[in-house]
Amino acid sequence: MKVKVEKLAKLNLLHKKTATEYNEGMIEPYSNSIICGDCEEVLKNLPDNCVDLIVTSPPYVQCRKNTYGGIHPDEYVEWFLPKSTQFFRVLKPTGTFILNIKEKVVTSERHTYVIELILELKKQGWLWTEEFVWHKKNCYPGKWPNRFRDAWERCLQFNKEKKFNMYQEAVMVPMGDWAKSRLKKLSATDKRRDESKVKSGFGKNISNWVDRDKAYPTNVLHLATECANKNHSAAFPSTLPEWFIKLFTEKHDVVLDPFVGSGTSALVAKKLGRKYIGIDINPEYCKMIENACKEL
């Protein structure tokens, strides 16, 4: 089942030489490894049904143009589909695919490539099980005459079968801590906003839960983006993949991120005792992640 290292080296189009050097050091290429290359090609070397969770945040339109060439909105679906074909093949029938994505504004309108992608993924056989909302508390500032700041992203959940593994208890929020952290760590802004709402059911809600130990979350995730004070600026805060990894996998399960980028999801997977496969076309990123994983 081992991937041939020599073969992998051929896959990298943009960074062929460094990818070769990078991949030569690899021993066990599909478990706990960071592989350099285009995920579409790299994944062809993996067997069917070997991954429990795919969680990824693909390069956004016109972003990271240095490494990915800046996919144009009108070409995004076409660009994505051959990759998701491979995702479908390598995912176990009980597995889940989480796609973190948000459409850009193009000429004052939300572009439709994300919703078109959902329809096309369904044609590939994916079931569109759910759409989670990631509410970014600290979104990018700015002011425009015709729109407000964009404070949310989609986390689309796709599955191969109606029955899939889900460990809801793993992400339950202890109510005591929840209430404490909610009340203590709740920013002054949130408090004021809550208090300003006379008819808010928030207080009532707390009293409903007071005697319970834990509560199940909803399909809205409240997470702040990480500040870039740290060495690696992550698109994803680590809490986002962490939540999905806990929810959809057990220890020793295999987590794949085909656009691993700064490596957040691989690091979190390792920290949680899962096996990880991270793929990225940029060998610099791959090296950094590999080093970070060793240090963990």
Add this chain to the structure above:
Amino acid sequence: MKVKVEKLAKLNLLHKKTATEYNEGMIEPYSNSIICGDCEEVLKNLPDNCVDLIVTSPPYVQCRKNTYGGIHPDEYVEWFLPKSTQFFRVLKPTGTFILNIKEKVVTSERHTYVIELILELKKQGWLWTEEFVWHKKNCYPGKWPNRFRDAWERCLQFNKEKKFNMYQEAVMVPMGDWAKSRLKKLSATDKRRDESKVKSGFGKNISNWVDRDKAYPTNVLHLATECANKNHSAAFPSTLPEWFIKLFTEKHDVVLDPFVGSGTSALVAKKLGRKYIGIDINPEYCKMIENACKEL
């Protein structure tokens, strides 16, 4: 420009007799009025470009089947499009159409009728300007093996033109603590950023911050659902239409809700000094709203 009352009476399919009785009492049919009938037909009697805001929460799939016949998910788009054609016609070029909607789960999957509707509305000429998330903090409780509680709905914003009326100051929210220190002394970064703009006059930007204690909101709305008056089937808290009415209209502007249901949006519009047009196929609802408006 007045609607002929006799004509309106023909439009109601389900409650013909009561609709006739109801509509006969009407004096000014397109300003501050509740009209009974199918909005598709009723709106044909309104002139072009006479409405500043359309805000509505249409009957959900397989809900309220007694009054609306329970539209099947697969027929939803087809059912909706002739109505939105009329919405487009009656809306002013500077106006906005807000559609509060959420797709149902059908056989363990999110149905695609909402995203298909977006694509079809664009074909009708609508611009898909934005998608707001309405985060329902105290959503309906429940537990399922394969999904969490649904705590959000879409509020889709459509426009006829790229330029439309938007009164952002009307919906500003309290700002965080950091503003205080910000006002005391601008940070070095801000100074530097300001100094780099020497061309465009002097510290104009600084004055933007003075006496500022409020911030512009984002496209995520934190509003609790009203648990209170459960007399009516529509779960549209008054805070939701209120927010959009403040944001997209001024006093004396015309607000239309073509599926006015329990009448929340009409009542809020009146309370805020806007003119309202509410349409519903159910004469019982119409009577109730009419009475409620009088009492206001």
Add this chain to the structure above:
DNA sequence: GTTCCGCATGAATCGATAG
């Protein structure tokens, strides 16, 4: 040790200007 305060920095968007 806490708490408080200052500060850099964002997976952004629009409109004007330039090619």
Add this chain to the structure above:
DNA sequence: ACTATCGATTCATGCGGAA
């Protein structure tokens, strides 16, 4: 006409240093 670049706008967070 159509695209590319640039300046202006804005606010929540976490870190580090100070009280």
